[in-house]
Amino acid sequence: MKIYAFICTRSKDLSDTTNTLVSYLSSCNIDTKLLVGSESIFSGYQRAFDKTDPEDDDIIILCHDDIEILSNKENFGKALNKLADPKVGFVGPAGTTCLSQDAVWWNHTNWQQGKHRGLVFHGESLDKAESTYYGQSDRVVVLDGLFLAAKARTLKDIKLEKPEYLKGDWDFYDIHYTYTAHAKGYENHVVPLFILHNSFGELVGRDSWHDNRDRFIKRHKLPMEIK
DSSP: OEEEEEEEEEEESHHHHEEEEEEHHHTTTTTEEETTTOOOOHHHHHHHHHOOOOOOOEHHHHEOSEEESSSSSHHHHHHHHHGGGGTTEEEESEEEEEEOOOOOOOOHOOOOOOOEEEEEESSSSSSGGEEEEEEEEESSEEETTTTTEEEEHHHHHHHOOOOTTTOOOOSHHHHHHHHHHHHHTTEEEEEEOOOSSSSSSSGGHHHHHHEEEEEEHHSSSSSSEEE
């Protein structure tokens, strides 16, 4: 079994955060592929997957370029080991047990009701970071896309290319991927994986995010909840 990481990045001039991420993954013997200048995150991931041609049991990591993995190598490996269970689809650091009718996974009402899972640090550096605690690790419906991992067979099943019903090239891919896996009977899980994310989610305000969200809502039956 091999592990691959696909990282979409806009420039060949890598930030310090991206260089740190690549160094960490390489130290874990993970074959890391930087996808520079992709037209969309969907096509970037799909092309990398096709070019890699992984075996079904290989693990594929899909992650942002503005994250730093804080977990030590042993705990990082334990988190990925959750994928040894053939029932498991995706694993990641944050998600929700209930995707509400607004299709916003971090919906604050659900958060207050204890329906979210995971922990993420947000900030430019760890000494300036804020910890966002969503809830204890557990099974979820969907996961946030800052870091996703799945077996290659799962990605072959759900397909990484952009579906026809979505218009935007960079938005809602994580909800589409993980919701599709859930709908196909896979179990998605938040796992104990500590990550520093330089972004606070500012891109949620752009029109393409709202457009893809509206299209997702029209396409799928919501709410979807794990009882």
